[in-house]
Amino acid sequence: MAEKETEQKVSRRQFIAGTIGGLAIGAVAGYAGGISTAPAGVTREVTTTATATVGAPARRIKAGFIYVGPVGDFGWTYGHDRGRKYALQRAPWLDTVYAESVPEAEAAGPIDKMIAEGADIVFTTSFGFMDPTIAAGERHPDKTLMHCSGYKRSRNVGTYFAEFYQLYYLNGLAAGAVSKTGKIGYVAAHPIPEVVRHINAFVLGAREVNPRIECSVVWLFSWFDPGKTRDAAVSLIESQNADVLAYTEDSPTTLQVAQEYQDKGRPVWSFSHYSDMTNYGPKAHLTGQVVEWGLLYEYILSKLYAGTWKPEDLWARVGDGIGYKWKLPEAKSTAEAVEGSFETLPEQTDFYDNVVHLAPLNPTIPNQYRALIVRRYEEMKEMLFEPFTGPIKDQDGNMRIETGQRATRDDLWGMNWFVEGITTRIPQPG
Numbered sequence: 001m002a003e004k005e006t007e008q009k010v011s012r013r014q015f016i017a018g019t020i021g022g023l024a025i026g027a028v029a030g031y032a033g034g035i036s037t038a039p040a041g042v043t044r045e046v047t048t049t050a051t052a053t054v055g056a057p058a059r060r061i062k063a064g065f066i067y068v069g070p071v072g073d074f075g076w077t078y079g080h081d082r083g084r085k086y087a088l089q090r091a092p093w094l095d096t097v098y099a100e101s102v103p104e105a106e107a108a109g110p111i112d113k114m115i116a117e118g119a120d121i122v123f124t125t126s127f128g129f130m131d132p133t134i135a136a137g138e139r140h141p142d143k144t145l146m147h148c149s150g151y152k153r154s155r156n157v158g159t160y161f162a163e164f165y166q167l168y169y170l171n172g173l174a175a176g177a178v179s180k181t182g183k184i185g186y187v188a189a190h191p192i193p194e195v196v197r198h199i200n201a202f203v204l205g206a207r208e209v210n211p212r213i214e215c216s217v218v219w220l221f222s223w224f225d226p227g228k229t230r231d232a233a234v235s236l237i238e239s240q241n242a243d244v245l246a247y248t249e250d251s252p253t254t255l256q257v258a259q260e261y262q263d264k265g266r267p268v269w270s271f272s273h274y275s276d277m278t279n280y281g282p283k284a285h286l287t288g289q290v291v292e293w294g295l296l297y298e299y300i301l302s303k304l305y306a307g308t309w310k311p312e313d314l315w316a317r318v319g320d321g322i323g324y325k326w327k328l329p330e331a332k333s334t335a336e337a338v339e340g341s342f343e344t345l346p347e348q349t350d351f352y353d354n355v356v357h358l359a360p361l362n363p364t365i366p367n368q369y370r371a372l373i374v375r376r377y378e379e380m381k382e383m384l385f386e387p388f389t390g391p392i393k394d395q396d397g398n399m400r401i402e403t404g405q406r407a408t409r410d411d412l413w414g415m416n417w418f419v420e421g422i423t424t425r426i427p428q429p430g
Contacts, residue, residue, distance in 0.1 A: 061091075061121070061305050063297075064114035065098040066107055068126035069224040075250035076223065079274040079293055080125045080148075086294025087301055094301060104128025111136045115143050121304055123297070124148065126223065127192055133157055144304060149194055151413055153311045160296055160314040162356050165201040165412065166380050167289035167318070168246065169387040170335075170358060170373050171271050172205020174286045175244040176213055177369035178269055179206070185236030186217045187229055187247035187254050191427045195248045197415040199422065201387050202246050207421050209369065216240040217424035226253040233257040237268055244269045244286070252277045258284035272359035287336075287373070288359035291316075295355050315409070316355040319381030327378045335377040336360050388412065393420050 065084050069077035077100065088096050097119065099110040107129045111122050115136075121144040124133045130150035137145050137157040145157045153159055175184050184206055186199050199217060206213045218232035229247070233254045236242040245268065247254040258270035259281035270281060272288025296316060303309040328334070335358045358377065361370055379385035388411070390401035395418045401407055407415075418426060 059305075060093050060095060061301060062095045062097070062119045063087075063301060064111070064119040064122040065096065066102050066110050066114075066122065066124045066126075066129060067098060067100045068102060068104060068128070069100065069250045071098075071100050073224055073250040074252055074277065074280075075274045077125070077250060079291055080123075082275070083293025083295075083297045086292075087297040090294075090298050091301060091305070093305065102129075105132075107132040108136060111145075112139070115140050120144065121146065121301070127190075127194065144309060146300060151313075153313065155311060158300075158309075158311040158313065160300065160316075162291040162293065162296065162316045164289045164291070164356060165197045166377075166387060167356060167358060168198045168201040169205035170377060171246055171287060171289065172202040172207075173209055173369060173373050173376065174205075174271075174361070174365050175202070175246070175269070176206035176209025177365050178267075178286065179210065179213065179244050180267070181241045181243045182210065182213050183240055183242045184213060184215045184244040184246070185233075185240055185242030186215060187232045187236070187245060187249055188217050188219050189223050189248045189250075190221060191219060193413055193415045196418070196426060197388075197412050198248060199246075200415065200419045203419055203421045204387055204392070206244075209372075213421060215422045215424075216242060217422065219427060220249060222249075224250040226251045229253040230257055233270075237261060243267060246271055247273060250274070252280035255281040255284060269362075276359045278360060285359070285362055286365065287361045289356065290359050291356050292354065317380075318354075318356060318377060320355050327382050327384065330371055330374045330378070333374045333378050335374050394418060395420055395422050395425075 065080065067077040067080060071077055071081040081098065084096055084098060088094055097114055097117070102110055104126055105128070107124060111124065111132065114122055122136070123146045125148045127149045130147055130152055133145050133147040133150070134152050134154060134157055137154050141156060143156065147157060147159050149161045150159050186202065188195050188199060199215070203213070203215045206215070216236055218236060220228050220232060222228060229249045229251060230253050233245055234257060236245060245254050245258055247270070252273070255270040255272070255277050258268040261268035262281070262283040269284050269286045271286055272278065272290060274289065274291055276290055277288065278285045296314060300309070300314070334354055361373065365373070376385055386406050388401060388407035390405045391399060391403040392401040394400050397420070400417060416426065
């Protein structure tokens, strides 16, 4: 079905440099309403065609997007679809199609269908789509595929990710600053390295503020399950006395639970996840991790259009995708870039487009820790501060990262151990 997109435009200093066919090209260093009721395992497809404009180039690119959750989750899939709409608005030569709520084991069918219907490139947006994406690349050697959050590539399959471990560390600083019980919790989707390093970073940040903090984890074994998430969040609060909850699950449920406790007079705090979810828990919202996927999609699609695409591994971290990557004074920090507009705060200069950034900081965070959060963010831009810098021990007391050493990309990408302070174990296969 055709629809007219009305997303806001990016700031005046663009993330991409140079132009081609009306779209900028450059280099990358590295959402309200209720929850959608799309049942698990049901795939919906919607085709959106950009309205032709005067002077638009004759050649067109068709991009397909495979989503693991519903576009109304207001988390992971919502963010990706918002990115799709952004790229569609920016490129007069682009058509898009997407399939939502695709089970990870069933990705092959939608990929093949999109390609059969003319897709030039297909983006698969969940870790579990990795092997089906590689296999699809072998079946369709003349097409391009991009897999989000994976590590396997081939001649026509690339990878990309907006990495959040740095922002989870900053969330941890906020958690440590407000926790009264010394107990924090994490509602976790799957025991994969991506989630493990985010949990570790969250706890490392909290323990910078309070070295005695302990963290409990509840595993969902699902990316999107508001019901199980609610049960997990309540369990962490009631049985573990956790008063700050982070999470990797694609709905605002954890934040909503925290807000319910706030409304009952019990201070419990939580965060945004992939979009600014402040409205789901105005009192309970501390800050959170936000990603502007559109900037990555614009970059990848413009390279394909220009004929310069390669199967690279794009990994956007704090500072990537901005026009000025040097450390800034705290008063001019872009840590809290305004979600949804790609603009910076009104009192700041306007030449920053952060791929990843923080949701607004809650004023309840004491000023000294608000300043610490912003300072750490600015230091991360220049790699002056890196969360996984030793000495770091695992939960059994074994030294994992020696003093002065930093975790490598491979260390982070394969992380399968918990840091000190986490009381829950990582589930083992079998």
